[in-house]
Amino acid sequence: MFAAVSTETSDAVRKTLEFVRHHRLSKGDRLPSERDLSERFGVTRGSVREALAVLDAMRITERKPKSGIYLRNELEDSGLDALVLQADLGLPFDAQVTRDVTEARILCEEQAFRLACQRRTDADLAKLDQLLDTYAALVANGSNLADEDVAFHLAVVAASQNRVLVRTLTPLMLMSTGWRRRYFASAEIRQRSLIDHRAFVVAIEARDEATATMLVHRHVQTAAEDVRALAEQGATDSDSKD
Amino acid sequence: MFAAVSTETSDAVRKTLEFVRHHRLSKGDRLPSERDLSERFGVTRGSVREALAVLDAMRITERKPKSGIYLRNELEDSGLDALVLQADLGLPFDAQVTRDVTEARILCEEQAFRLACQRRTDADLAKLDQLLDTYAALVANGSNLADEDVAFHLAVVAASQNRVLVRTLTPLMLMSTGWRRRYFASAEIRQRSLIDHRAFVVAIEARDEATATMLVHRHVQTAAEDVRALAEQGATDSDSKD
DNA sequence: CTACCAATCTGGTAGGACCAGATCAAGGCG
DNA sequence: CGCCTTGATCTGGTCCTACCAGATTGGTAG
Numbered sequence A, B: 001m002f003a004a005v006s007t008e009t010s011d012a013v014r015k016t017l018e019f020v021r022h023h024r025l026s027k028g029d030r031l032p033s034e035r036d037l038s039e040r041f042g043v044t045r046g047s048v049r050e051a052l053a054v055l056d057a058m059r060i061t062e063r064k065p066k067s068g069i070y071l072r073n074e075l076e077d078s079g080l081d082a083l084v085l086q087a088d089l090g091l092p093f094d095a096q097v098t099r100d101v102t103e104a105r106i107l108c109e110e111q112a113f114r115l116a117c118q119r120r121t122d123a124d125l126a127k128l129d130q131l132l133d134t135y136a137a138l139v140a141n142g143s144n145l146a147d148e149d150v151a152f153h154l155a156v157v158a159a160s161q162n163r164v165l166v167r168t169l170t171p172l173m174l175m176s177t178g179w180r181r182r183y184f185a186s187a188e189i190r191q192r193s194l195i196d197h198r199a200f201v202v203a204i205e206a207r208d209e210a211t212a213t214m215l216v217h218r219h220v221q222t223a224a225e226d227v228r229a230l231a232e233q234g235a236t237d238s239d240s241k242d
Numbered sequence C: 001c002t003a004c005c006a007a008t009c010t011g012g013t014a015g016g017a018c019c020a021g022a023t024c025a026a027g028g029c030g
Numbered sequence D: 001c002g003c004c005t006t007g008a009t010c011t012g013g014t015c016c017t018a019c020c021a022g023a024t025t026g027g028t029a030g
Helices: A008-022 A034-041 A045-057 A080-088 A095-119 A122-141 A146-158 A163-174 A177-183 A187-205 A209-233 B008-022 B034-041 B045-057 B080-088 B095-119 B122-141 B146-158 B163-174 B177-183 B187-205 B209-233
Strands: A061-064 A068-071 B061-064 B068-071
Touching: A008 A034, A008 A045, A034 A045, A045 A061, A045 B045, A080 A163, A080 B080, A080 B163, A095 A146, A095 A163, A095 A187, A095 A209, A095 B095, A095 B163, A122 A146, A122 A187, A146 A163, A146 A177, A146 A187, A163 B080, A163 B095, A163 B163, A177 A209, A187 A209, B008 B034, B008 B045, B034 B045, B045 B061, B080 B163, B095 B146, B095 B163, B095 B187, B095 B209, B122 B146, B122 B187, B146 B163, B146 B177, B146 B187, B177 B209, B187 B209
Parallel strands: none
Antiparallel strands: A061 A068, B061 B068
16 A cells, blocks of 8 residues: 555654654553654654554554554554554564464465355356466466465455455455565466465365365465575565565 | 544544445545545545545555545455444444354454463463453443453453464454444343353363364354344444444 | 647645643742 | 642644645647
């Protein structure tokens, strides 16, 4: 969202989050005044207020009239949307968050895939086949698979006929766009990914819950491990870069 | 968040969402200009811009410079945070969303409870016992159980040692604060809720995964059914009122 | 009918102003 | 010396005006 177009507002959001982290502020701590922040960041008070409106809506900060701006949560305890924002802004996650995201994804996707097996319609299958085709095409010419991968996984989840589940998994997928992008640099991995996805569709078409959950578990787990290995090689380069 | 203090910004958010729904705008449609909206809503352009910053961050709208404001998603396809916001603002959900939330909660909480059985620490148990005490006290004097219920459930999830899972379930819990509030009006239900919660803790302490998942499934399911029954009796009063 | 140009509209940003409650320090009173 | 009143100051909430530059659009000239 914000990553695409760099506005003063998104700058202010980023700088505010950086300020909070840099000064190691924790729950209840007070931030500088809007006027102060606008000076620090070199933007108008209006832009700062827009940023604070966003942080407020995300329950990261709380603006107390005539008093000040207070941190509502530890930055690490903020909502998923805030983590997605963090990823969008190019701020790194710590290793624990990364592990937790992977685990949560596996748990939720397993359940979603199970439901998808039970409820998938022919339309869902058609959609998946279509996505598989474009996926294969992208694998062939070596384009950016990251977005298409997300789309595919979410399409499978959508086959569960539970839209809340889709929305639940969306941020979990979006948070890992950073890894995903580097992950798909390898041609071998791209190929394997396509094979896995094909297996997904087969299992879902056959309504084979056991295989489906097994597949998703293995798929996400091995992907996470590969990414971890990549991260260790890649030394200190920040995760979640967009 | 916004429900507590009624600001011009939150008004603008609410009115914008109402505008979208009232005019049946769908993905890609263009909203009136900021200046126009500020006139309609009777607030400053600044307040409108704050509201749009929030809606932008939630991926509901997209502001294209020198062009206009466009709807990014159908209102029904927006993120979970947007649904929480919707609940906060007192806007109703449709029945499907309600069912989906319940199902998603059950799926995720079952998994979280399972992990909690495996990983709960003594500190977690202590925390749960403490929450159970305050819960019992509130049941006794008939106070508002809604918030405490959320806190308890999230504390159990937290015992899974997966903070992302907590953040995933938080919006699912928050979205149902409306029902919850009416739900706990019945003294019998309060009492039964306490018993259920006690059983949770016992199962988690014993690391009894099977019982724990069974309990949470039954707990949430029956609660959802009770709420549905209430809603049918309560005729057309809107859900999710805060 | 087409091509081009200018008026208009749009979001992005800036800067100033006022309000009223919160905060805090100085001063006065006991 | 300590407590309480009081006033200056700070804060977020809101409003207003203004300018910029690209997008849009309408009309005019060819």
